[in-house]
Amino acid sequence: MxxxxxxxxxxxxxxxxxxxxxxxxxxxxxxxxxxVEPHPSVAVAYQQAGLRQRVACDAADIQRRFAQAWRQQELLDAAAVPSFATSQAREEERWRRIVEEVFAGAASLEQTAAIFAELWNHFGEPSSWRPxxxxxxxxxxxxxxxxxxxxxxxxxxxxxxxxxxxxxxxxxxxxxxxxxxxxxxxxxxxxxxxxxxxxxxxxxxxxxxxxxxxxxxxxxxxxxxxxxxx
Ligand SMILES: [Mg+2]
Incomplete structure (x- = not known):
């Protein structure tokens, strides 16, 4: 059997x-x-969201900065007391900070806020993912x-x-x-x-x-x- x-x-x-x-x-x-996985890739989705705010970044550079920013947020959660507690607000903060890190030095605060809002919606859309x-x-x-x-x-x-x-x-x-x-x-x-x-x-x-x-x-x-x- x-x-x-x-x-x-x-x-x-x-x-x-x-x-x-x-x-x-x-x-x-x-x-x-x-x-499921993001489609297009995370780096391409970030790049396109940046371009819509007139911020041009290299996709490979975005990928590297994203990985670094994601790890940084994991380390913050690990170091918190208690470790790895979360909430809707913490999850939103995580992604806001990751977007800020990825576009640091390339986008203004206003542009970064607009890019974050767009990416937050993008990854909530079923059409942004594939099996x-x-x-x-x-x-x-x-x-x-x-x-x-x-x-x-x-x-x-x-x-x-x-x-x-x-x-x-x-x-x-x-x-x-x-x-x-x-x-x-x-x-x-x-x-x-x-x-x-x-x-x-x-x-x-x-x-x-x-x-x-x-x-x-x-x-x-x-x-x-x-x-x-x-
Ligand atoms: Mg997984």
Whole structure:
């Protein structure tokens, strides 16, 4: 029986043949990089938003500055007391600061505010994203195996609208954004909150994600099973 395959064997299967281990009642999917990805890329979306405010930046430069600014915000969350607590306001602040860092020295305060507003709306639009094939296959496999499927993402309330309109997010039975949970991955509280909400023990849950630290290591640390999206 395919759904009784053991965990070690499941972990080594290619995505088209992957099935969740039999003990897993609910497969919890990360969203960005796992089920969907920005299209056009983040760097191109930022570049285009800049150009509409008459601010020209090199896409490779944007990519480098974005990665640096994103890491900086993660470090701020890690250093905060308590670590990795969040809210809708904190998530909005994160992205505002990242946009400010990316365009620092190139755009005026007014231009930066306009670019931020445009990008905030852009990434809330289903048309700004496209499915990730491997994650989509794993989601289908989880549904076919009779497991529950939910989304759990370091995201904000824009995720709810995306999940209503964007394939394959529309297949999820529940959608949990860190802004509503009050914690973001890798906080253990993020995982405890989902367990309580779903009424499941840690060993009945599996996280599928693309980030080795925020998804795989954090879920494993919380006592969940974890599977990297191929
Ligand atoms: Mg991800």
């Amino acid at each position: 395919s759904n009784t395959i053991d965990r070690a064997a499941a972990a080594s299967l290619p995505p088209g043949q992957w099935v969740p281990p039999a003990r897993v009642r609910v497969v919890v999917f990360d969203v960005v990089g796992t089920l 990730v094939a491997a994650g989509q296959q794993m989601l289908q496999a989880a549904l076919q195996a009779g497991a529950g499927v939910v989304l759990a993402s370091n995201f904000d309330d824009r995720l709810l609208r995306l999940a209503k309109h964007l394939h394959p997010l529309t297949s999820a039975q529940e959608v949990f954004a860190s802004s509503a949970i009050g914690w973001r991955k890798p906080a253990p509280e993020f995982f405890r909150w989902i367990e309580a909400r779903l009424g499941c023990g840690p060993d009945e849950l599996m996280l599928v994600g693309d980030n080795p630290l925020l998804d795989i290591a954090a879920a494993t640390q919380a006592g969940w099973q974890a599977q990297a999206v191929a």
